[in-house]
Amino acid sequence: MPRNKTFAVTLDQDLCKGSDCYICVNACPKGVLAEGERITSKGLRPAQVKDPDACTGCRICETLCPDLAITISDTSQAATTVPAVGRRQPASPSSGGWTTSPGALKPGPHYMMGDDACAEGAIAAGCAFYAGYPITPASEIMLRMATRLPETGGVFVQMEDEIASMAAVIGASWSGLKGMTATAGPGFSLMMENIGYACMTETPCVVVDIQRAGPSTGQASRPASGDIMQAKWGTHGGVEIIALVPWSVQEMYDLTIRAFNLSERFRVPVILLGDAIVGHLRESFHVEETVELFDRAKVPGAPPFGTEEEAGVPPMPAFGQGERLLITGSTHNEFGIRKTADPEVQQRLVRRLSRKIVAHLDEITDYELYYEDDAQRMVIAYGSTARSALWAVKRARDHGEKVGMLRLKSIWPFPGEVIRQWGDACQELIVPETNLGQVSQLVQQHATTPVSLVSQTNGEIMDPRRVTDFLLDGRTKLAS
Numbered sequence: 001m002p003r004n005k006t007f008a009v010t011l012d013q014d015l016c017k018g019s020d021c022y023i024c025v026n027a028c029p030k031g032v033l034a035e036g037e038r039i040t041s042k043g044l045r046p047a048q049v050k051d052p053d054a055c056t057g058c059r060i061c062e063t064l065c066p067d068l069a070i071t072i073s074d075t076s077q078a079a080t081t082v083p084a085v086g087r088r089q090p091a092s093p094s095s096g097g098w099t100t101s102p103g104a105l106k107p108g109p110h111y112m113m114g115d116d117a118c119a120e121g122a123i124a125a126g127c128a129f130y131a132g133y134p135i136t137p138a139s140e141i142m143l144r145m146a147t148r149l150p151e152t153g154g155v156f157v158q159m160e161d162e163i164a165s166m167a168a169v170i171g172a173s174w175s176g177l178k179g180m181t182a183t184a185g186p187g188f189s190l191m192m193e194n195i196g197y198a199c200m201t202e203t204p205c206v207v208v209d210i211q212r213a214g215p216s217t218g219q220a221s222r223p224a225s226g227d228i229m230q231a232k233w234g235t236h237g238g239v240e241i242i243a244l245v246p247w248s249v250q251e252m253y254d255l256t257i258r259a260f261n262l263s264e265r266f267r268v269p270v271i272l273l274g275d276a277i278v279g280h281l282r283e284s285f286h287v288e289e290t291v292e293l294f295d296r297a298k299v300p301g302a303p304p305f306g307t308e309e310e311a312g313v314p315p316m317p318a319f320g321q322g323e324r325l326l327i328t329g330s331t332h333n334e335f336g337i338r339k340t341a342d343p344e345v346q347q348r349l350v351r352r353l354s355r356k357i358v359a360h361l362d363e364i365t366d367y368e369l370y371y372e373d374d375a376q377r378m379v380i381a382y383g384s385t386a387r388s389a390l391w392a393v394k395r396a397r398d399h400g401e402k403v404g405m406l407r408l409k410s411i412w413p414f415p416g417e418v419i420r421q422w423g424d425a426c427q428e429l430i431v432p433e434t435n436l437g438q439v440s441q442l443v444q445q446h447a448t449t450p451v452s453l454v455s456q457t458n459g460e461i462m463d464p465r466r467v468t469d470f471l472l473d474g475r476t477k478l479a480s
């Protein structure tokens, strides 16, 4: 307990919710604070400072107050030479934005497994924290991070489960670090609550889901792409999410870096939706000499949860750098103060969380086209299935079929306008998938032209002959 010191107790009655709370009144061991006597225009009766001279500076009230209404100042501090420490240290301002950094691997060709390339992409992107729980076919990511992070000054933690892993990554992000976790199937299900929390608290982080055949524990380690809908709709409340879908070891590296950049740019969890094929595939990939990295903005004193712009991304302070941070998954105003009964705050928040993503589709949407110039039919594919689909498109063209292919590299937000344009330009859209048609349903929503599904759910890589048969023979050989 501080001795020979005096303290000033400041209670902002405009922030205090009064008789709904009175946590500080009940917590103060010295009776400094008391229930209020004045009723405000909002109908609240805020707490009051009744006996300021009795304050011992324990800061219990300041710590417990959920609305940051109380400030305890050491009025004898001017006479001391003790420097401010911890959270009282001012943060260095940073406007954030793009920088160029040397990569973590030697530039040039490398040969490794997709999961390992994902881990290397994370290191190159500046990931300094990994928390995870092992699960096939994503375990190799965790294994490599456990080796590589200590070498690069980062922190690796094995958690007790995926719920805790996701929570730890969120906490690391608020301490100013770039963080990642990786999982599969059942682990991804467990992460859903905290992914929603990360969306609501605008916490940048990367979640890698190496998809495997489900439902439930299903065929552990066998490939499938059954988590497309879950990536967006698995958490409650309706959120916009960003999800990327690599098809190669090269993209397990490149898109992991991109996932970090997008998460920092938009302050959102970004999901890398790999699958057991691209995760366990070994092939060569190229590492550039430098990496373009985006870092979150840090503006001391700026509200961390709101901007003037409807689609704005606020700057993000960190714990321990002088800011008084209140982070909550409940509806909050621009300073993080809970406003759960305020319809205007809720509407403004929910809309901005959506608009900061959908108003920037041009920065997020990514795809590649193949043989599109004369295409009358267009295959729409993603992930490892696109490898089989492209082989099939080439065989079909050998037989004179005017087939092209659109490969999605980003799948959320769904690139509906791109689909609409190619639907208008073609006579048929064909969607091969290792699920029961999750993306083909989305394509149908955005296209007026006929859409066909080539579905395979046997836990094997999409058979290229299956797609070829469909392209050559139409729907007579539609897979079941």
Ligand code: SF4
Binding pocket: 011, 015, 016, 017, 018, 019, 021, 022, 023, 024, 025, 046, 047, 064, 065, 066, 067, 068, 069, 070
């Ligand atoms: S804890 Fe904060 S909000 Fe609650 S009564 Fe005290 S000052 Fe008001």
Ligand code: SF4
Binding pocket: 009, 027, 028, 029, 030, 031, 032, 033, 054, 055, 056, 057, 058, 059, 060, 061, 062, 072
């Ligand atoms: S700092 Fe401690 S003693 Fe002072 S008002 Fe707060 S709880 Fe009471």
